[in-house]
Each structure stands twice: as structure tokens, then as C-alpha cells.
Amino acid sequence: xxxxxxxxxxxxxxxxxxxxxxxxxxxxxxxxxxxxxxxxxxxxxxxxxxxxxxxxxxxxxxxxxxxxxxxxxxxxxxxxxxxxxxxxxxxxxxxxxxxxxxxxxxxxxxxxxxxxxxxxxxxxxxxxxxxxxxxxxxxxxxxxxxxxxxxxxxxxxxxxxxxxxxxxxxxxxxxxxxxxxxxx
Amino acid sequence: xxxxxxxxxxxxxxxxxxxxxxxxxxxxxxxxxxxxxxxxxxxxxxxxxxxxxxxxxxxxxxxxxxxxxxxxxxxxxxxxxxxxxxxxxxxxxxxxxxxxxxxxxxxxxxxxxxxxxxxxxxxxxxxxxxxxxxxxxxxxxxxxxxxxxxxxxxxxxxxxxxxxxxxxxxxxxxxxxxxxxxxxxxxxxxxxxxxxxxxxxxxxxxxxxxxxxxxxxxxxxxxxxxxxxxxxxxxxxxxxxxxxxxxxx
Amino acid sequence: xxxxxxxxxxxxxxxxxxxxxxxxxxxxxxxxxxxxxxxxxxxxxxxxxxxxxxxxxxxxxxxxxxxxxxxxxxxxxxxxxxxxxxxxxxxxxxxxxxxxxxxxxxxxxxxxxxxxxxxxxxxxxxxxxxxxxxxxxxxxxxxxxxxxxxxxxxxxxxxxxxxxxxxxxxxxxxxxxxxxxxxxxxxxxxxxxxxxxxxxxxxxxxxxxxxxxxxxxxxxxxxxxxxxxxxxxxxxxxxxxxxxxxxxxxxxxxxxxxxxxxxxxxxxxxxxxxxxxxxxxxxxxxxxxxxxxxxxxxxxxxxxxxxxxxxxxxxxxxxxxxxxxxxxxxxxxxxxxxxxxxxxxxxxxxxxxxxxxxx
Numbered sequence: 171x172x173x174x175x176x177x178x179x180x181x182x183x184x185x186x187x188x189x190x191x192x193x194x195x196x197x198x199x200x201x202x203x204x205x206x207x208x209x210x211x212x213x214x215x216x217x218x219x220x221x222x223x224x225x226x227x228x229x230x231x232x233x234x235x236x237x238x239x240x241x242x243x244x245x246x247x248x249x250x251x252x253x254x255x256x257x258x259x260x261x262x263x264x265x266x267x268x269x270x271x272x273x274x275x276x277x278x279x280x281x282x283x284x285x286x287x288x289x290x291x292x293x294x295x296x297x298x299x300x301x302x303x304x305x306x307x308x309x310x311x312x313x314x315x316x317x318x319x320x321x322x323x324x325x326x327x328x329x330x331x332x333x334x335x336x337x338x339x340x341x342x343x344x345x346x347x348x349x350x351x352x353x354x
Numbered sequence: 355x356x357x358x359x360x361x362x363x364x365x366x367x368x369x370x371x372x373x374x375x376x377x378x379x380x381x382x383x384x385x386x387x388x389x390x391x392x393x394x395x396x397x398x399x400x401x402x403x404x405x406x407x408x409x410x411x412x413x414x415x416x417x418x419x420x421x422x423x424x425x426x427x428x429x430x431x432x433x434x435x436x437x438x439x440x441x442x443x444x445x446x447x448x449x450x451x452x453x454x455x456x457x458x459x460x461x462x463x464x465x466x467x468x469x470x471x472x473x474x475x476x477x478x479x480x481x482x483x484x485x486x487x488x489x490x491x492x493x494x495x496x497x498x499x500x501x502x503x504x505x506x507x508x509x510x511x512x513x514x515x516x517x518x519x520x521x522x523x524x525x526x527x528x529x530x531x532x533x534x535x536x537x538x539x540x541x542x543x544x545x546x547x548x549x550x551x552x553x554x555x556x557x558x559x560x561x562x563x564x565x566x567x568x569x570x571x572x573x574x575x576x577x578x579x580x581x582x583x584x585x586x587x588x589x590x591x592x593x594x595x596x597x598x599x600x601x602x603x
Numbered sequence: 604x605x606x607x608x609x610x611x612x613x614x615x616x617x618x619x620x621x622x623x624x625x626x627x628x629x630x631x632x633x634x635x636x637x638x639x640x641x642x643x644x645x646x647x648x649x650x651x652x653x654x655x656x657x658x659x660x661x662x663x664x665x666x667x668x669x670x671x672x673x674x675x676x677x678x679x680x681x682x683x684x685x686x687x688x689x690x691x692x693x694x695x696x697x698x699x700x701x702x703x704x705x706x707x708x709x710x711x712x713x714x715x716x717x718x719x720x721x722x723x724x725x726x727x728x729x730x731x732x733x734x735x736x737x738x739x740x741x742x743x744x745x746x747x748x749x750x751x752x753x754x755x756x757x758x759x760x761x762x763x764x765x766x767x768x769x770x771x772x773x774x775x776x777x778x779x780x781x782x783x784x785x786x787x788x789x790x791x792x793x794x795x796x797x798x799x800x801x802x803x804x805x806x807x808x809x810x811x812x813x814x815x816x817x818x819x820x821x822x823x824x825x826x827x828x829x830x831x832x833x834x835x836x837x838x839x840x841x842x843x844x845x846x847x848x849x850x851x852x853x854x855x856x857x858x859x860x861x862x863x864x865x866x867x868x869x870x871x872x873x874x875x876x877x878x879x880x881x882x883x884x885x886x887x888x889x890x891x892x893x894x895x896x897x898x899x900x901x902x903x904x905x906x907x908x909x910x911x912x913x914x915x916x917x918x919x920x921x922x923x924x925x926x927x928x929x930x931x932x933x934x935x936x937x938x939x940x941x942x943x944x945x946x947x948x949x950x951x952x953x954x955x956x957x958x959x960x961x962x
Contacts, residue, residue: 190608197606203781207777209777231871231872231874231951232871233951235952235953236952395808396808399805408822412818417818419818421667422694428661429667431628431654432669435669436671439807440805460657
């Protein structure tokens, strides 16, 4: 199976990290992965996006034409990438920054007030981990434990408090994502 | 038979290709002598320029690289960094060093590369037939400044020793001339010092040698030397611009 | 050794260090800056030399100097910077110096943009600098291959005393994929590498040996002698053509109705499109040149199966490789081309539409 994903948002919202952690985890679980960021001036405060592919087989193109999963953290990203999502795919979007929402009816929409939830957990910077949680809660793309290991190796020494908040955010995300697994 | 003078071991038997009366030959020989006197023949390598000394790679009796026009200091940098136990010098003319290769010389000097640079300034492009050099004097006629160099139009001649002296890193910078026997002896001392500092890994060393180009200036060699003394030396002041080894900063 | 998730720019740098490269000279430019940054960080740790040169021109001439003293050396840049290096590349080809040059291509001409492109094919394969010479040109299409070809590039450069270019693009430079590195050279191997060129390179005279006079040089004013020298280069290139052609074939069969030819990043996208169409029961094959020079002419010629009605070339340029494909096809079937310009990478959907229209 191959899952193609686009994560997009404002520079600084951590979209590249969403893709990176998922790719890293996929690799640790023995899958083929690719991670292709947008780069250049648009990264300096503009919109950023990353295409991530996780597959059991070899990955041909790392460029994603029809994503199975879109994570849109703001309205411009939702407007740009929403129409590209494969029929039957999933669009996870941040209702705090997507006031107009998305009008597709042939995909599964997962609207989440991500800023509100991140702030409740205690920091807006865990927003990207919340998104990872939603993705894996919904799709089972990678295991929670793999992401946890990744995060621990990254943060345990440097910032244990932030690690804790990040793990909370992922767990919360998984909870949300799971609510959508039975719905079609 | 008693040998009074002979070719240094550091020169090959290849005849020089310089014009009769040109002081390039003296400069080439002084460098070869200094390398022999410092006992560096087995550890020395040089970089030849594009210009009248383009065949310098044939003259020196050790390993030599021929560089693209102006790039000798960059080539020397790669050589020195690649074989730090060797000692490297470049031999460059005024077009090579002060025009097309300005960036390379300034930055090699600024990095304080452990190389020696010998800069032949004869105020003209010799090999290509007498065109204006960055060091051509104001008012001086050449084939590309047929009405005389007009500083209002093309700027004043560049003084490389002064320019490089504004940098912190260079270890030794001196301007000498090859215009009289006395000057040549002083030039020999300067060239020797540069090679000695090179041997001792002191840092970047630079010797500018004021030279003549009788062919392209259109003078006989004697007149060329006199002309240079009268016209070049007032503008290109001889002397030590930097010698960290002797406390001249 | 386990896999590491890495950007192509970093992977090629790490692979070069593992292959024994201890000298690297370059100038920053997007989209290859991670490469120079990786070298800045790692070279001091392995006792190597990193210099951020004052220009691309200085960098390539430092490479000339370091190659002249017989050491493994590399530089990298992106398209506009590679143009600046052409002078030095021509000199190195003329002086027969081994070195590796990485081009992480971006959109051109001129300053262009910084998105992935393949517009430097002609420059790399057909010349670039002045005079009669050839570079060996390797075109990776994944991060793993980018890293693998770095090691191969040094071996080829040393074997043939010729500059080798790795022709990648912004996408390969910027994307991350898992990569598994070959083991780093041992000290013994490094020592052997350091001494492999002593018969011709600039090096000290050992005590007691006959004195040598090695010249690193591309100048020869006698036309008769220069002609002989250049002819010798072409004898060498003929050897390279005989021994070093590399390519990948994908989904080739006698049922192929279309044969695609694409290289590097473009080939990956074409593969995705082929996968979609194969699932629909169509038969399309692909030849991907890995060496753009020497070019796999015969591989393409022999891949034209009995049912192939068209050879379709896809590139991220205006059709620069098409000439080589036409030489290979030699009029047997029509050759078509489609590409994107300006640093736009075509999508699998784009290619799929083009291929569907052929049926």
C-alpha cells in the first residue's frame, strides 16, 4: 500500500516537521518513504508545504498529484490543495485558520480547532504533533510507539517538558482521528 | 676548471622565452636561486600564470602547474591545502594578478594562505602585444590606450602592495625593482625572505617586482630602465609594506 | 549499517567523505546550500579541508590545484554557479585531472529560479566549456543513488583522470529519503588513495629518487602536438564509452506500445505514470540513462520492441536529450517530446495524460 500526503500551512506552523516525523517513523517500520519540501523564499514567512509518501513498495515519484491525505493548517493551503485530494481521501484541516472550510463531499473531512486544542495543552508549538496524532489515529499509517521513540530521542534530554506536551498532543490527536475511523 | 657561476639546480635547461632585455628573466632566476638556497627543491611547486611567464612551468626544475588567467592564487590554495607539506608559490604578471585575477589574489591574501606570490609589474600586457594593464601609468600610451591612459575614463593604476596591506592576514608584503644592480640585490633579499617565510610556514608572502618591457614600451633596455625609474618609481614606492617577522605591521 | 533519512544534498556530501574526499571548495547557492553546509560541518571532523571560496571560479580553480596534487577533491553548485565553473572544468579536462563536480540544477537561463530543472543537460553532456573534451556525467534519480554515484564518481575520475559531473536537481537535493551508506574508507585505503597518482601529480621528491618534473598543464602551442594530445583524450573517451555506459530499464517487454526515455527526477515521475497505466492494462516501458555521457544509445535502440509505435521523451527542459534519443532510435519509430520549463516539475498526472493520448 502507498499513502501519499501533503501537509501545508504558514511557514513556522511546523508542517515540514509533520512530514518528517511520519517519514522517519515509516522508515523505522521498514517502509519506503520520501519527503519533499517546498523551499526557497516562500519558506521565509510564506506558505510551506511538504509531500510525504510512505509505501510498502518502491516509491516512483515523490511528487504528489492526488494526495490520499491532506493536512491544511490554514485556508490558503486548504484552497490550494483541497481540490487535489483523491476521491475517498481525507482532508484534515485547522478550523481556527480555515474560516471558509472545504466544500468537497467526495472525501472525508476532519475539521479540528487545532490552535484551541494546542493552546489547551499548553503551547501552540505542539500543533504539528496534534496533526500527526490525527493522521495516525485516522489512518494507522505508523504506530504511536514509533513516533514516541523518535520524539524521545529528539527531546528527552533537551526539553523533557516539551516532550511531555508533544506526547499529550499526539495522544489527543489519535483520540480525535479514531472518532473518524468508523464514519465514512 | 673553476665554476664561477652556473645555472641553479632549480632551473631546467629550457631556454627562457622572454624578450631580450626584459627583466622577467632576472625575476625567474632570483626565485630559482632563493628556492635552491633554502634547500626546497624537493618540496617546492609553483604555479605559472597566463602572460609572459606562461612557460614558467618549463623553466623551474620541480613540479609546476599552469593556471588559467588570473587563477594562480586559487590553484595554489588547492595545492597547498592538498599537500600541506609542500611549499607553493605563484608567479604572476600585472594583467593576471591585478585585473582578471583580482578576486583570487585579494582573497588568497585575506585567508593568509601559506603561499608566496611574485608579482611582475611592468605596467603593460606583454604577451598579447602591449595592451593597457591595470598598472599602466596615467597618460601612458598602449595599443588599447592609444591616446594615453585617461584616469577620468578608466581609473588610476592599481597599487597592489598598498591594497593588500589593508588586509590583516598577509605576513609579508614588499615592493622592489629590477632596474639596477643594486635594486636587483635588494630584490634578491626580498625574494629570499618570502621563500624563507614560506619554508617556515609563516603565512602569506607577496613581493612585487617593478620590471621593464622594452619590446612593448618601444625603448631599448637601458632606456626602459631609465624610463621606469623616472615614471614608475614615483608612483609605485619601493619598500616594505608588511613584515610581521620584523615587526612591520 | 541502518538507513538514515537524509536530504540528497547531505547524502552526497556524506558519501563523498566516505569515499575519501578530504578537500572541498565551493560557494553557496540555492538549492545546493545544504551540501556546502554539511561539508563545512563535517570536513574539520575528519581532518579535511573546507573552504568557502570567494567565487565559483576560485572554487573550481582550487579544485584544479588540489586535483593537481593528486588528492580526491569535490566542488558543488547549482546551474548559474556551474556556468562560472566551466573555465576550470575545461582546463581540468585538458590537464586530465580527476575531480567530482555536483550540479544541483535549477531553472534557467540566467538567474532563472531555484526550482528543480534539467536545463543543463547540453552544458554537461555536449560541452559547457571551450574546446574538445568530455565530462563523465552521472544522473541520479533518488537520494540513495545520489549517494552511491558520489562514490562511483570518484572512482571513475581517478580511473580515467577526468572530471566527473553528478547532474542532479533541486528536487533530489532538497528531498529526504532513506539512504544506506557504503562503509567509509579505512585509513589504509585512504593512504592508498593519497598515493595513487604519484606518477604524474605534483608531489615532493622522495630522498634518493631521481628528480621528477611533473607538469599540470593544458597549454600546448604546437598545433601538431596539441592535436595528438586531444586525439589521445578521445581515445580515452572511447574507452569510457566502451566500459561505463549505465542505465536502468523499467517495465520493458515485447508488448510495450510506448517506450519512454527520461533521466533523473523526470524518470521517477514517469515511472509513477507508467504504474498507473499498467494497472489499466497498458504496456509502456522506460529506459533511464544513468550515464548521460557516455550515453546508452544501444540500450535505447534495443529497447524498441516490435509493438512500439512511439518513443516518448520527458524532461524538465525544452527537449535537450531528445537529440541523443533520436540518434539512438535512428528513424525506426517516431520520437516525441514533452517537458516543463521554468523549474516546474511535471506530475505523474501530467505524464499519464500525455501517455494516455497515445493509445
